[in-house]
Amino acid sequence: MADNTDDDSLYRIKEGDYVVLKRGDIFKAVQIQPKKKVIFEKQWFFLDNAVGQLYSSTFEIVSGILQPQKPKNTESSSDAKEAGTDNRNIVDDGRSQKLTRDDIETLKEQGLKGQEIIQQLIENSSTFRDKTEYAQDKYIKKKKKKYENTVTILKPSCRILAMMYHGREPGKICHLRYDTLAQMLTLANIHAGSKVLVFETCAGLVLGSVMERMGGYGSVIQMYPGGGPVRAGVESFGFPAHFHDMLHEFPICHVNALLAGTLDTTAKDPSAASKQSSMAAEEEQNQPEAEQQGSPEEQSMETNSGADGGHNQEKEEREKRKEARAEEKKMKQEEKRKKLAAAAALLEGRNADGLVIASRFHPCPVLMGLLKFLSPSRPFVVYSQYKEPLIECYTKLKEQGGTVNLRLTDTWLRHYQVLPNRTHPVLLMSGGGGYLLSGTTVAMDRSKPAGSQREEEPAPKRLKLTDTEG
Template sequence: MDDTIKVGQYIIVQRQNFTKLHKFSALDSTVTLGKEMVELKNIAGQNFFQTFKMKLIASGKKRLHELEICDNATNLKDILTSIESGSDNRNILDDGKSQSLSYEEIINMRQTLSDSKEIIGTIIANSNSFNQKTEFSQEKYIKKKEKKYFEFIQVRKPTLRLLTEIFYRQDPEKALGLRMDSLSQLISYSGVNSMGNYLIYESGSSGLVPAAFLNSMGDHGDARLVHLHPGNFPQMQAVYALNLTDHHLKRCSSVNIYSVLRQYYQGIEENVETLSQTESENEKMDIDESSRKRKLENDDTEDDNKPPKRQNFEEDENNEQQNEVPISDENSSNTLTDREEKKRKWQLDNDEAIRLFKEKFDSLTIVAKEDPFPIVKELLPFIHNGRPVVIFHACKEVLMECYTSLKNHNLLINVRLFSNFMRDYQVLPMRTHPAIQLQGNSGWLLVGYTVNHGITLN
């Protein structure tokens, strides 16, 4: 994929540790970062991971900035090299009088000075208690001011990891609590690669599951994906955010689960009805043929003495020629093309999904809010034997019931139920420890493998 930023693509704007997903829809589009508004017209044609400096062009409730290219961001830790630090913080009182600059003076300074290093340096120079703080406290103070006055941003290319982190940070419930560690294990157990056919059902993950599958399938290969969803329209935000090519997107057929299953089984019933109707018509034709022969034999014996009836063959030929309508190959091809164009996209996706249903799939993955067992039971006949089935749910009790039902019905073997616990560590000199605020588990995974359904397991 080209690393050049183009209009119409999704981008990730990063300011320090804060990341935001944004669609660069037009040259005059802007992105909001807290109280800052940033014009994006200068990023078109630049490379991803380029660093830009925000330049103030208008002030108000939300300050408006334009971007200019720069090579490196300012390192504010250099301020500490020329400042002494204290041994402890026991004598520091937070009485609100340690800063000699007023609020209006800081606002005016922010409008006149464009370099965050100068602004923070001036604030530190007018602080009465900064030199008394320990080195760790001084660094913490600078990081706090840096979040407010930092004027550098980086435009990054959307990746699956960044999208998962953004969705989980904004609202975990919108992604069903899927965290990067659970999503990576879900992809690993599903065995998705650049070959094969894969079936997924998801409801409410903002498109993270089909995006992860398409990302693992790659842009080259013959792998196909059928994405089942319960609503009228699929959630594809994460899929579109990856800026995949049209060829890549066409390998995914997003269809409504009720619509495609109804069409699949109706097609089977129609074939059965057509076959029975054809057999009855053949029997009827045999009966009519035998009766017609008997009638002809009787007519021949009765009409032997009658003169033959004169027929006007020329008139018959003229009538036939008038009734005939010439059909050329060009007209028939145009008719077929118009018919295909009128056919809706969801119908084409349904037809492609039904074709893959008949070929069967190499794995089944379910990420749903509802009880997954009825869905598994309905979709298992379309999975090859010895293939993985992976189910994710935020609630342990729901998967425990599904686990018991799968075991009782002998539908899967080697069934396991487990959860993940990812612990973040802060790794710094003399300060390596687990993160203070740890997240809980990111849902539960149930994994098993299909067997020959004609064999009853003990």
Template sequence: VSSKEIVQQLIENSTTFRDKTEFAQDKYIKKKKKKYEAVITIVKPSTRILSTMYYAREPGKINHLRYDTLAQMLTLGNVHAGNKMIVMETCAGLVLGAVMERMGGYGTIIQMYPGGGPVRAATSCFGFPKHFFDNLHEFPLSKVESLLSGTFSTEALPSEPEGNALAEEESNGMSHEKQVTEEEPTTDAAMEVNQTEEQETMDISTKDVEFKENKEKEMKENVREKQRKQWERRKKLIETAALLRERNSDGLIVASKFHPTPLLLALLEFVAPSRPFVAYCQYKEPLLECYTRLRERGGVVNLKLSETWLRNYQVLPDRSHPKLTMSGGGGYLLSGITVVLDKDRSDSSPSEAMKMEEPSSKRCKVQDLHC
């Protein structure tokens, strides 16, 4: 039985359907279709679809980041193709995926991550082609301080895995030959004494030898693969550090569960002047503290702390109106533009800064009163 037949049967058996108004009948039919019709639509993943899905099902994984707030972040961060962006987020890779989608595979993205490695669960859901990840770099937050102080260094890179593999094979071959030459006289004597016993145990011994050889080969391959991955990881780390040392990034986006103040103060050092930055937080108080610290530090202009407001509307013929329920809050955004930091002014005392800001006439009156 199809769903249309079920809905038609329900309409025919309903005693109150004919007495309802036209709007009520449409509502009744839609309600029954929604209940009995199973429609599956396959759509291409996008930032809006994934952010809506995460916000509806698992908002804690994306720090309760609403899709309209994410759109504001991309706009305030001036994300476009060809940019060199720094992204620090703990939203399961949703913000990173949104930036990659907006840039379209052109430009450079440096992802800062805490812990042992980046989390990109949502990024993998976008289905980006392979070349999108060619310009994606990653750098741990634990090494940012050493990079800023100039003490950043990696351990000595291991030699290329191919050279190690060849050396291991040669050494293993030489040792195997030595073992064979040493065992020749003993095996000859044993064969003269117990030829019959060796023939019986030959099959078993050959199987054991083959099993051991295969196991040793697997272990060697695993070691080589591990060395190769470590070598590639360290090579990428050095390349990312070189990109950060240039300090010419075109933008900074922070959406983390950590306090935004130390993150912004550290990562703004890698952003070029006259470039935008934006930080997201679920709560207002951490961003207020960050706002105050940035104003005291200087080097930024056009600082704004904002909250996005979203309300859904029902749009239907002759009955369009805002919906009764709406989202309570989508988080807060702190945005601004970097400028060249005046070190002389930042190093001066607060009293000297106040004197510099006071008008000349006011300073004269204050000096006369002291006299």
């Protein structure tokens, strides 16, 4: 029985969990915190009542408080059975609805819920019973979206978060669509126990998806540009603590030094040290003269009265704060050095099992540098919103050798409405899901010159773009 309760707790919402709110096709990632107001789709409410409920539960919002939605009443749907044969005699002139906007607002003030308001709209519509059964369902669905104050709480996953980012802020994830992300994880052969290199600027979505697929087993090395890694999307997954033990980080600017064997991980980072010294000098310069030397009033008081005890106490406090800041910077620098050394030790073996690249930077130099860390017969995949950078990568890889099974693909996705007697493609669809370059590394014979190896390989006559329907 204890095992069953433990399994059941995995599917229940707990305080501190990261969850995804859903209404229709709109998603939002939040954290469950006590007495914290959440605003979603122009409505505010508290998530306290969601604690202990099952994931994928739907709640009604009543005066800012979540209440579990009761099972739907099937009696109200019996009236909808009376339907017309076609809609040819229905004219949309705006006169079919007897209730005005003021009447609807009055119903809301009386405390009527969304389902009750919809029922009133149906009863006061002169054309509802003349519509076909499909048109009635469409009418009810449209009114539910407008008047029902419901929200569904979902457990975060790479598919849900990819849909959320693509629907709300596609620019943050380089317009990476969720079907393209799924193909990346498959083509890179992401699985538990492997060692994967990830270079991405998609707010941590690709990194979190790789970690989710690996299940906390193995190692992920995030190659990051700039001063530090960006992992906003990883937090939204709400991984357990042991998932972060497998995550390592390595700056992309030190790759060439690591390959050349000149990277010194025991010494302090010279770039960071120079930055900290310049920041300390700026802080001293920016300090007001009153703090450095004391104000004229304080100087006069010291000379006149000789009571400098308060001034000395303030000076000691400033020195203590400065020492605490210096100690904190030193600890952070030491921690960063340890992380750099641990990641460098993993990379020095050059035995990584996979490489995933998805960034706004030009992928060619990044790909050529990171491919050297892969073992032979290991997959790699590169994503780009545009095909021209990947064509350049394709040409460079063919010239250099060391890779096989190169494919440049364009993913295409279209949703279908699947309902009885009315299955058809949805009219609105995504314009494009980006492009993927995938391939496999091979062991090159270093005794032969690169030119002779290229001559043995048959040169491709033309570049083939294969369309894959998702």
